[in-house]
Amino acid sequence: MTTLLRVGRDAHIIAWRNLLNLRRTPGTLLTSTAQPIMFVLLLAYVFGGSLGGDAYREFLMGGIFAQTMAFNAAFTTIGFANDLQRGFVDRLRALPMSRVAVIIGRTTSDLSASMVSLVVTSLCGLAVGWRIRGSALDAVLAYLLILLFAFAMSWVGAWIGLIAPSVEVAMSAGLIWLFPVTFISSGFVSVSAMPSGLSAIAEWNPITAVAGATRTLFGNPTPANLPQPVGWPAEHAALYTVLCSVAIIAVFLPLAAARYRRVATR
Amino acid sequence: MNNERPPRRPVDNDDNTNQDTRKSGEPLLRIQSLCKSFGDTRAVDGVDLSLPRGSVFGLLGPNGAGKTTIVRMLATLLRPDSGRITVGGHDTATEPEAVRRSIGLSGQFASVDEKLTGAENLYLVGRLYGMSRRTARSRAAEMLGRFRLTEAADRRAQHYSGGMRRRLDLAGALLARPELVVLDEPTTGLDPRSRMDTWEIIGELVAEGATVLLTTQYLEEADRLAGRIAVLSAGRIVERGTPDQLKARTGGQRLDVTVPSEELEVTAGILGALAQSTPAVDPVNRRVEVAVPHGRSAMTEALRRFAEAGIEPLDMALRRATLDDVFLALTEEPSPEPDRAGELTP
Numbered sequence A: 001m002t003t004l005l006r007v008g009r010d011a012h013i014i015a016w017r018n019l020l021n022l023r024r025t026p027g028t029l030l031t032s033t034a035q036p037i038m039f040v041l042l043l044a045y046v047f048g049g050s051l052g053g054d055a056y057r058e059f060l061m062g063g064i065f066a067q068t069m070a071f072n073a074a075f076t077t078i079g080f081a082n083d084l085q086r087g088f089v090d091r092l093r094a095l096p097m098s099r100v101a102v103i104i105g106r107t108t109s110d111l112s113a114s115m116v117s118l119v120v121t122s123l124c125g126l127a128v129g130w131r132i133r134g135s136a137l138d139a140v141l142a143y144l145l146i147l148l149f150a151f152a153m154s155w156v157g158a159w160i161g162l163i164a165p166s167v168e169v170a171m172s173a174g175l176i177w178l179f180p181v182t183f184i185s186s187g188f189v190s191v192s193a194m195p196s197g198l199s200a201i202a203e204w205n206p207i208t209a210v211a212g213a214t215r216t217l218f219g220n221p222t223p224a225n226l227p228q229p230v231g232w233p234a235e236h237a238a239l240y241t242v243l244c245s246v247a248i249i250a251v252f253l254p255l256a257a258a259r260y261r262r263v264a265t266r
Numbered sequence B: 001m002n003n004e005r006p007p008r009r010p011v012d013n014d015d016n017t018n019q020d021t022r023k024s025g026e027p028l029l030r031i032q033s034l035c036k037s038f039g040d041t042r043a044v045d046g047v048d049l050s051l052p053r054g055s056v057f058g059l060l061g062p063n064g065a066g067k068t069t070i071v072r073m074l075a076t077l078l079r080p081d082s083g084r085i086t087v088g089g090h091d092t093a094t095e096p097e098a099v100r101r102s103i104g105l106s107g108q109f110a111s112v113d114e115k116l117t118g119a120e121n122l123y124l125v126g127r128l129y130g131m132s133r134r135t136a137r138s139r140a141a142e143m144l145g146r147f148r149l150t151e152a153a154d155r156r157a158q159h160y161s162g163g164m165r166r167r168l169d170l171a172g173a174l175l176a177r178p179e180l181v182v183l184d185e186p187t188t189g190l191d192p193r194s195r196m197d198t199w200e201i202i203g204e205l206v207a208e209g210a211t212v213l214l215t216t217q218y219l220e221e222a223d224r225l226a227g228r229i230a231v232l233s234a235g236r237i238v239e240r241g242t243p244d245q246l247k248a249r250t251g252g253q254r255l256d257v258t259v260p261s262e263e264l265e266v267t268a269g270i271l272g273a274l275a276q277s278t279p280a281v282d283p284v285n286r287r288v289e290v291a292v293p294h295g296r297s298a299m300t301e302a303l304r305r306f307a308e309a310g311i312e313p314l315d316m317a318l319r320r321a322t323l324d325d326v327f328l329a330l331t332e333e334p335s336p337e338p339d340r341a342g343e344l345t346p
């Protein structure tokens, strides 16, 4: 119990420091909010025209939410790589503090960055015609689900940041894996139009579940011209999202913690 | 600064403090046959050290000697290949947490957070040592004052000069009054005033009973601060002892005399007799150089004997022994140093 308290306390202090850093480096937050704006506008008007216009734009937002949250993992990756490179992690490693707290502090402070980009993305969605059509409670659940997923993805980002040998590698490696992960999904198109191998992956991709669950909770229907989603993950999208998020944390928390312990002991 | 002596350990953190670390007699730091290789480089090659409580130990060595590697292993940042390190009876391999609680580290490259102000940097360190908000804040203010950073306390560290960063990092190492203070080249990059300040602070620390391990490339610094010195070269300790013992072997300072060619031999004779060691003669630059334990008196005495012998030096200078001198002396090689001749001729 005292250990848990200590982890929480130390993580809180680290998060405080990260948020101060974030606030004093406005450039980073700007990039992470500019990107969803860009995706909303590109997909809504470049693809939207041929894929169903207004109905597609409404459908699109579920995918954008899932994608934006996944991309915030790169935020964690770069944050860690920077701290490693500048010797800040070494500084912390010599202090009598909880080790896992350093990572928890980072993933929780990045969660607040995710909240900012979630607000920006929502506003952008409203501008292109997306609306919350479900109940207020469902909308709150949708946002909580999105943030849980963002938190889970942040742990993947933390692990990548800790294995990256340099900030430069972290910058590209932290982003590159996110493209297939977010695009091989029902985020922007229907899964059933993909080749069979790909569609199986897409069907079980957590991004599909997050997109599907938020669409249901926000009351955004799949346009008539796109095939309706089928399969267990699609039918239990919210549950599957929670399960995936927990599983991702369960795998990547120990991986990142073990990596952190080893990282400067090379 | 208040005169009341606060406990040496962070106040809020003594829930699991081991009482037995205060056992007297047993050394605070003990390093036994420590080895570490990076690929083919044997960075640390069988080092033994022990530091009694309240002592200051200077680890002296040139670039690449292995100083930082030892410090990093001691601070639990690097795992030794073999050997054992204990701090207050706690093994770095099995009880790293207890070791971290006992040491305050200032690494070779100041690792301050650029985006945080000086005060915030120290507050962060204090909190992570387990201090309450209030204690952390007041200790931070106290340390900022001690390191002449009060005025810059609310400026971001990214706008600090190199020396200010260094001082901020040092302040972080001392913030929680650790039992063992580990300073890796604490004065490298500091101007003379800051260097003197740092020396003074280390002196105060010692007076308060702290135990300090410092690394340096300057013999002068080790001499000034450390009760005992070990000279490290290529991962091995090649010499150890008190500064006086070391100086007796290597000469604390060097007396450099340039004379007309025909007087070289006589001069060498005089200096040799004076310093009771063999001077190095450089006929090309008409220079005689000898290690002297006490520079000023040797200079005076040399001038007197030159006058008696009717020798008029063209140039005469006293310089402090450098590590080169120490190493050359330790390996019993002559020191011609032709590359330095240019500096000495007017």
Ligand SMILES: Nc1ncnc2c1ncn2[C@@H]1O[C@H](COP(=O)(O)OP(=O)(O)OP(=O)(O)O)[C@@H](O)[C@H]1O
Residues within 6 Å of the ligand: B038, B041, B042, B043, B061, B062, B063, B064, B065, B066, B067, B068, B069, B070, B108, B217
């Ligand atoms: N992480 C590392 N990987 C490979 N080699 C290393 C590493 N760290 C140190 N070395 C090597 O180990 C040797 C000792 O290095 P160390 O940094 O301990 O020297 P030092 O005495 O601190 O030198 P300086 O005065 O330049 O700081 C050097 O040859 C160095 O190149």
Ligand SMILES: [Mg+2]
Residues within 6 Å of the ligand: B067, B068, B069, B108, B184
């Ligand atoms: Mg070094």
